[in-house]
Amino acid sequence: MSKGPLIYRQRIWTRVTHWIWAVCLFFLMLTGLQIFNAFPSLHVGQESGFDYDNAILSIGAVQEGESLRGVTRVGGVEFDTTGVLGVSNGEARAFPAWATIPSYTSLATGRLIHFFFAWVLVGTLAVWLVASALNGHLRDLFPTMADVRGLPRDVVDHARLRIHHTRRYSVLQKLAYAGVMFVALPLMIATGLTMSPSFNATAPWLLDAFGGRQTARTIHFIVMWALVGFFVVHMLMILLAGPFNELRSIITGWYRLDKGEE
């Protein structure tokens, strides 16, 4: 295999913060599912409808003769999700034990771990933002005019699994990373804060911005899945682009370019 030059591509600030928030997001997601399990339905508006229906998703269990059946309702459509959602291991719980932290049911412990890692994440993002503003890494994430012109070609290249190893991120890479850093994660923090009755008194405009506490909770859940989607694509791209080179760059900072690149 022909090889191009080895370059120092990822600074220490980028690498360390990347791994810290990777750990944070892992814990935040799985404790989030634990918290969700305490009230496994999502509503739109200020409140949760009990005497009327404003739910867009609900996960529950229904007794059928001797056995429990897991039922997931999305919009007006019901799905039998026994074994995974609603009922798993014969127990009525929305997300199964293997998908939650802790694995046993404990809202108190789930919240404790969730808020701990929420703080670590916010701190890490702040460090990353300051360091990246100072060392120029922020500019790496913003598409240039040339990038925008090259977008169709980058889409075609990715669709054909032709991955280039260049000094700069490709335009799709920039859009994905910028989407996570400047859209998804800020949305997670803002919708999380909107669920706090204390913070509602501090910043009531957040309730107006998201259309109510229950809508904020729903958005929090949906953006979580968007982040999971990003993670899946992120892993696939690492496998396709060559996991050794990709992992080396985010661990040591050194990255091998394609032959002819500099």
Next chain:
Amino acid sequence: MMQRRGFLTAAAGGAMLGLSGCKVLDTAAKPGGAARGILMAANGLTYRTQRLLGGDALAPEFTAADIRQGQKPNGTINPSDTDYQTLASAGFADWRLNVIGAVENPLSLTLGALQAMPARSQITRHDCVEGWSCIAKWTGVPLSQVLDAARPRANARYIVFHCMDTIERSLSGLVKYYESIDLRDAVHPQTILAYGLNDAPLPVANGAPLRLRVERQLGYKMAKYLHTIEVVEGVQAFGDGNGSYWADRGYEWYAGI
């Protein structure tokens, strides 16, 4: 190709490590576990931040049009305690709210006496720690009015709310629900002792004859079925010493998020 296989092996190994890690984590995060103290430190940070940012700001209030359903009852919804049942069957005529502890002027107030004090109504959103919300109109007497009448001593720091309902029947005996807030929340204008819900007397399911409303915190702070308010210097003497039934069971004492 070798690189890829190596990566997949490492990934599979990592996944197995993750599974055994779950057990370690489950244990470490339990009360008394190795990680619990570190995790709890974040609670302190959350508390101080909320106090710093919140100040004495008011919780959002809503309009009558936002009340679209009855207030969902939760926790104890009909205390089976004999004392309570007796009081309830007499329409709470013999019920008294006792204000005791570090006060110059201990009180024993009838429901009528509380209703004769200046009242406040507020349409607010009740947020349960489980995740749901419900909007309702609450009417009651500001706690600050009652405290002013009782005149707390200089060493007063917390208000403990003693409830009539038995929330737990454990091997060690009966556990009555209790809660506490500090003086700062106690004198917040929206902190009221509510006897009315949605323009009707407070129903038994929602805490009759009197319950607490602390609008910037979660539902479990809003103790129902009150019989005594105790003004204290510290909360260590009550329950397991964490200041509330649910704080004794691992939840935050300050439930602002």
